[in-house]
Amino acid sequence: MIQVKNLTKRFNDFTAVDNISLSVPDGEIFAFLGPNGAGKTTTIRMLTTLLHPTSGEMRLNGYDPVTDQNEARRSFGIVFQDPSLDEELTAYENMEFHGVLYKVPKDIRRGRVEQLLRFVELWDRKDDLVKHFSGGMKRRLEIARGLVHHPKILFLDEPTLGLDPQTRDHIWSYIKNLNKEERMTVFFTTHYMEEADRVAKQVAIIDKGKIVAQGSPQELKHQTNTSSLEDAFLALTGRAIREEEVGAIDHLRMHRRMRHR
Amino acid sequence: MSTIYILWLRQLKRYFRSKTRIIGSLGQPLLFLLALGFGFGPIFQRAGGGNYIQFLTPGIIAMSILFTALFSGIEIIWDRQFGFLKETLVAPVSRLQIMIGRTLGGATVASLQGVIVLLLSLLVGFRPVSMALLPMAFLFTVLIALLFTALGTTIASLLEDMQGFQLIMNFLVMPIFFLSGALFPLQGLPKGLIAVASVNPLSYGVDGLRGTLANGVHFGLTMDFLVLGVIVAILLVVGGYLFSKIQV
Ligand SMILES: Nc1ncnc2c1ncn2[C@@H]1O[C@H](COP(=O)(O)OP(=O)(O)OP(=O)(O)O)[C@@H](O)[C@H]1O
Ligand SMILES: [Mg+2]
Numbered sequence: 001m002i003q004v005k006n007l008t009k010r011f012n013d014f015t016a017v018d019n020i021s022l023s024v025p026d027g028e029i030f031a032f033l034g035p036n037g038a039g040k041t042t043t044i045r046m047l048t049t050l051l052h053p054t055s056g057e058m059r060l061n062g063y064d065p066v067t068d069q070n071e072a073r074r075s076f077g078i079v080f081q082d083p084s085l086d087e088e089l090t091a092y093e094n095m096e097f098h099g100v101l102y103k104v105p106k107d108i109r110r111g112r113v114e115q116l117l118r119f120v121e122l123w124d125r126k127d128d129l130v131k132h133f134s135g136g137m138k139r140r141l142e143i144a145r146g147l148v149h150h151p152k153i154l155f156l157d158e159p160t161l162g163l164d165p166q167t168r169d170h171i172w173s174y175i176k177n178l179n180k181e182e183r184m185t186v187f188f189t190t191h192y193m194e195e196a197d198r199v200a201k202q203v204a205i206i207d208k209g210k211i212v213a214q215g216s217p218q219e220l221k222h223q224t225n226t227s228s229l230e231d232a233f234l235a236l237t238g239r240a241i242r243e244e245e246v247g248a249i250d251h252l253r254m255h256r257r258m259r260h261r
Numbered sequence: 262m263s264t265i266y267i268l269w270l271r272q273l274k275r276y277f278r279s280k281t282r283i284i285g286s287l288g289q290p291l292l293f294l295l296a297l298g299f300g301f302g303p304i305f306q307r308a309g310g311g312n313y314i315q316f317l318t319p320g321i322i323a324m325s326i327l328f329t330a331l332f333s334g335i336e337i338i339w340d341r342q343f344g345f346l347k348e349t350l351v352a353p354v355s356r357l358q359i360m361i362g363r364t365l366g367g368a369t370v371a372s373l374q375g376v377i378v379l380l381l382s383l384l385v386g387f388r389p390v391s392m393a394l395l396p397m398a399f400l401f402t403v404l405i406a407l408l409f410t411a412l413g414t415t416i417a418s419l420l421e422d423m424q425g426f427q428l429i430m431n432f433l434v435m436p437i438f439f440l441s442g443a444l445f446p447l448q449g450l451p452k453g454l455i456a457v458a459s460v461n462p463l464s465y466g467v468d469g470l471r472g473t474l475a476n477g478v479h480f481g482l483t484m485d486f487l488v489l490g491v492i493v494a495i496l497l498v499v500g501g502y503l504f505s506k507i508q509v
Contacts (some may be wrong), residue, residue, distance in 0.1 A: 101352040178492035
């Protein structure tokens with residue numbers, strides 16, 4: 001369903017994604033893990049047509065995101081890591097906007113928007129402007145919006161960032177269900193290793209732009225002789241903190257919480 | 262079709278929800294009308310120019326359309342900064358539709374703005390010369406609005422962030438406004454200024470509005486219409502192309 005071959009992205013002379021290859025079969029849940037600044041989001045941006053690769057090949061549902069942009073776009077849905085809501089619109093309007101852009105028929109759209117807003121517990125607040133929402137509420141809304149249309153492939157870039165454990169659990173059970181019922185392929189990133197361990201069938205670990213390990217969580221634990229995916233992750237990527245990136249991303253997380261304009 | 266409609270609707274909602282933006286964008290033209298209109302009125306009259314309010318109003322209407330339209334176009338930079346642009350760009354809809362929806366939305370808002378300023382100007386004593394010409398005045402309003410929304414989109418497609426914004430205000434918008442004949446007649450100006458005014462699209466908009474709302478044209482209404490129409494067409498194509506190349 002997703003194929004990536006020798007994909008590289010350079011920003012000037014900095015290589016953010018360095019010759020990576022991976023493949024995700026139809027209907028699988030795939031976790032793309034790595035320390036801050038490893039190149040996860042950059043890879044997703046290329047897969048989702050937002051960024052042109054420097055070199056390499058990609059296929060989404062058989063379509064090339066560089067040349068068959070429209071077909072590729074029809075194949076996926078995405079929940080971005082960074083904020084992506086229109087804060088001057090209400091929660092309902094954001095959902096509706098998405099449904100219309102993705103041509104979800106009106107009656108299905110109405111029903112699904114209500115169901116999803118109830119699911120993320122924002123139905124009571126559906127007519128409030130998003131700029132008055134808390135960080136967690138915005139995140140829940142973004143996830144709900146990503147599920148308004150049912151794509152073949154769902155990209156989730158740190159979907160559970162900033163959410164409490166109850167909500168995380170709740171959302172993952174919904175996504176796992178979609179994966180089962182509709183055979184939706186799920187490609188996600190997270191920094192919560194136990195989350196990846198629980199939901200992903202296959203995992204790839206990327207560090208400094210290069211893929212350093214691939215396999216099932218079980219295999220990775222075996223390979224590194226560790227008992228948790230977290231330890232396996234640390235064994236594979238080292239304990240050094242990615243300083244500059246940590247600074248930047250912390251800033252972003254703060255920003256996300258404090259954004260009350 | 263539904264794509265264009267929902268994008269159009271979004272622009273309108275954002276505009277009507279932003280009360281400060283509405284008040285701000287109506288306050289400025291009103292101030293210009295009052296201060297300049299009454300301030301220069303007597304001199305203009307003595308110099309044989311006639312009623313200055315009559316002369317000035319079409320220029321001020323053009324100004325408010327210019328500002329609103331350009332800002333609507335440039336809103337893409339905000340969308341980029343607040344992340345919403347990504348949401349639109351990953352959707353399986355053609356870039357041209359996105360561009361058209363946004364441009365129509367921005368142009369609708371700017372046209373409304375022009376109509377409101379016209380109504381306000383009635384309070385200050387402006388009187389349109391002929392009711393029969395009002396539909397044509399509206400046509401010019403829409404053309405100016407389309408032109409500068411598309412120009413805003415084109416510029417915004419080239420800018421990464423708000424850094425360049427002040428530069429654009431000072432070196433593009435202000436000269437466009439001041440060198441358009443909005444405030445003074447082009448007749449009898451130094452050759453250099455006339456040359457600049459003739460390559461300034463807003464001059465044709467001001468001329469068209471003045472010719473249909475008040476008296477006296479410089480270039481002629483047909484010329485105004487053709488120039489504006491051709492530039493709108495070009496900008497839509499160029500803007501659409503640049504917009505389709507945006508990476509986020
Ligand atoms: N537009 C850009 N210009 C220059 N460098 C960039 C750009 N976008 C990303 N980078 C760099 O590419 C590297 C990878 O960034 P990316 O966002 O893909 O990391 P990530 O794996 O998603 O990290 P995180 O877990 O912190 O989200 C970083 O060092 C980042 O600074
Ligand atoms: Mg990231």
